[in-house]
């Protein structure tokens with residue numbers, strides 16, 4: 425499959441805005457090309473629109489060539505861009521699993537793209553047959569999320585692989601929680617699958633939610649097209665600088681601690697009378713079912729602990745989603761639940 429053939433014609437033919445920094449790239453010089461204020465305060469110059477240095481750092485960490493990395497203002501940016509690249513509003517449709525991350529659906533609505541949701545099977549397992557049955561010749565995007573939010577489970581790799589091979593459009597595989605999963609990323613297989621976009625983020629394991637940095641890994645042509653359509657200066661100077669500094673601080677020990685706390689939280693939750701069921705988790709949160717989730721939620725809030733009420737989502741009836749915090753925070757949550 426040639427992903428270029430799936431691009432909207434206006435995007436395929438787009439002549440991108442050319443920034444001053446695109447036209448001349450060099451180090452030392454007298455910069456009179458971008459109408460900036462010349463007095464140095466640390467922020468007076470425009471950022472690198474190609475994020476060259478950051479991509480080199482990320483390339484080393486992720487083991488993916490820089491030419492296969494797109495950097496966005498959070499994962500939200502590549503999610504929205506995927507619609508803008510591949511879906512003609514009012515014509516094409518996108519397919520997704522359910523329940524899953526809400527942003528895929530919101531971005532579809534913003535772009536006036538029909539959104540087809542296919543419920544996950546028992547234990548939130550991927551159902552490739554149902555997904556392929558929901559697709560047609562106008563299906564341009566398939567959103568998968570593994571480990572999935574809010575269910576917490578990894579989707580079976582064989583099912584993902586089959587969908588990438590058989591889905592008639594682009595498959596966006598969101599791996600926001602892959603660092604907690606102990607399973608290999610699909611980024612190692614990009615050359616096999618020209619229609620695959622893998623999303624990751626620095627918001628979860630890497631501890632940089634406040635800096636807003638999302639990653640899309642894909643074939644060079646898709647990355648190049650995403651880069652032509654994005655706002656030229658989508659990643660500001662401060663974010664580029666702080667992310668580069670922060671990437672030098674390994675997070676392995678924190679991730680290990682979170683994963684070990686996850687096991688402890690699951691075991692302790694299972695012992696509590698108020699808890700009906702705890703779903704297995706490959707992420708940094710657990711989904712737990714209660715008879716009266718709203719009452720449990722309110723009691724937690726009264727004790728100063730905020731979790732996410734997912735009980736009104738189809739397939740998650742009765743469920744609260746609980747993020748794994750520090751050992752003290754987890755203890756505070758468990759202590760309140762133990763009184764119910």
Ligand SMILES: *Cc1c(COP(=O)(O)O)cnc(C)c1O
Pocket residue numbers: 497498499500501525569573598600624625626627628633636637638
């Ligand atoms: C948290 C999360 C993200 C991260 O979004 P950012 O915009 O990068 O902060 C992406 N996908 C899923 C499924 C998430 O849960």
